[in-house]
Amino acid sequence: MEAFPDEQSAIDHLRVMRWGANDENAHCPHCGSVNVYHFADQRNHKCGECRMRFSIKVGTIFEDSKISLRKWFMAVWLITSHKKGVASTTLARDIKVTQKTAWFMLHRLRVAARTKSFNAPLKGTVEIDETFIGGKDKNKHAHQRGGQRGPSGKAVVWGAMERNGEFRAFHLTSLKDVKRAVESQVAKGSIVLTDEYRGYQGIGADYYHRTVNHSGGEYVRAVWIHVNSIEGAWSHIKRQIYGIHHWISDKHLGRYLSEMTWRFNRREQGEGDRMNALLSNVSGRLRYRELIA
Numbered sequence: 001m002e003a004f005p006d007e008q009s010a011i012d013h014l015r016v017m018r019w020g021a022n023d024e025n026a027h028c029p030h031c032g033s034v035n036v037y038h039f040a041d042q043r044n045h046k047c048g049e050c051r052m053r054f055s056i057k058v059g060t061i062f063e064d065s066k067i068s069l070r071k072w073f074m075a076v077w078l079i080t081s082h083k084k085g086v087a088s089t090t091l092a093r094d095i096k097v098t099q100k101t102a103w104f105m106l107h108r109l110r111v112a113a114r115t116k117s118f119n120a121p122l123k124g125t126v127e128i129d130e131t132f133i134g135g136k137d138k139n140k141h142a143h144q145r146g147g148q149r150g151p152s153g154k155a156v157v158w159g160a161m162e163r164n165g166e167f168r169a170f171h172l173t174s175l176k177d178v179k180r181a182v183e184s185q186v187a188k189g190s191i192v193l194t195d196e197y198r199g200y201q202g203i204g205a206d207y208y209h210r211t212v213n214h215s216g217g218e219y220v221r222a223v224w225i226h227v228n229s230i231e232g233a234w235s236h237i238k239r240q241i242y243g244i245h246h247w248i249s250d251k252h253l254g255r256y257l258s259e260m261t262w263r264f265n266r267r268e269q270g271e272g273d274r275m276n277a278l279l280s281n282v283s284g285r286l287r288y289r290e291l292i293a
Contacts, residue, residue: 001070010069011043015056017279028052029059060282061108071095073275075105080274083267084240085259107291110255112282113262121187125163127230128186128194130178133157133241133253155250157237157257160185161230169237169261171253175199182207193227233264 004010019026026036028047035048046053057063062072074095078086092102134154158181159169168185172178178199183206186192192207194200195214203209210225212218220226237260241248248256266274 001074004070004073007068007070008042010073011056013073014060014062014069014279014282017276018056018060018282029054059285061112061284061286062282063285065105067097067101067105071097072105075102076109076275076278077271079106079109079259080263080266080278081271083263084236084244085263087244104288104291107252107255108286109278110259111284111286112278113259114281122160122162122166122168122185123187123190124165125191125193125224126186127161127163127227128159128178128182128192128200129227129230129234130156130158130172130175130197131234131238133238133248155253157253159230159233161233163229167230167233167261167264169233169257171250171257179203193225195227236260236264 004013015023023036023038026038026045027034028036028050030052031047031050033047033049037046037048039045044053044055057065057069062069065072075091078091078094086106088099088103088106091097091106092099095102097105132154140153156172156175157169158172158178159167160182161167170181172181176199178197179202182192182200182203186207188206190207192200192203192209194209194211196211196216200209200211210221212221212226219228237257240260241256245256262278263274266277269277
């Protein structure tokens, strides 16, 4: 709040993040024209082509929100600075909005946390693993217990981590999709490290595939063959899910994973840099009816 003492300071900062310090990237969110006029109030603008009036929030996750940008910025700071994110109940109390509003705000911010570089395949040495998100059998009613370790009634999450690079995680509908996930996310010819799960059999035709036998008590082979790095990332993600949110529906799990991996990949950055990185990627909208559909 000291950094943004009033609403205009927040608007000015968002304007710099989207358009540059001198409005060199100013454009109309309706038609894309760069012929933009600025009103004296520094809050409204008009397109010289389509003649539409707009604010800097139009075309972003903040569009049509009645929440002030100062409160939005506080939410951005909380979700980017806390290592395990923030619960909607906590955000609601901190910025004095309802829990429903805070929940919607956080999901809008998760839209901004999507990673554009997912289009570029991982390469080099890549650790691959899968994990399961859901309650433990011992905490379930007897008729709900699967009686086995693994995906018994749980959501399947697949991940890939490039050594000294990016971490990615996706919600899969089935373990049968793991081989397809490798092919879509990892460049052919890369070194792929996995555990002994049989779903990865056959990828050796396109990748230099090496495994460790976890069921046999093997976790490291020849110093560099292991999946310990991605196992550490899973531990971090599960601490957020079970410690902060307690439960996440399958429907929204993908958005939560976007937030978690986005923040994990920027863990070495300063808090201000992480906040600005999110603010620079706020284009796009998420309507409430789309979220709950």
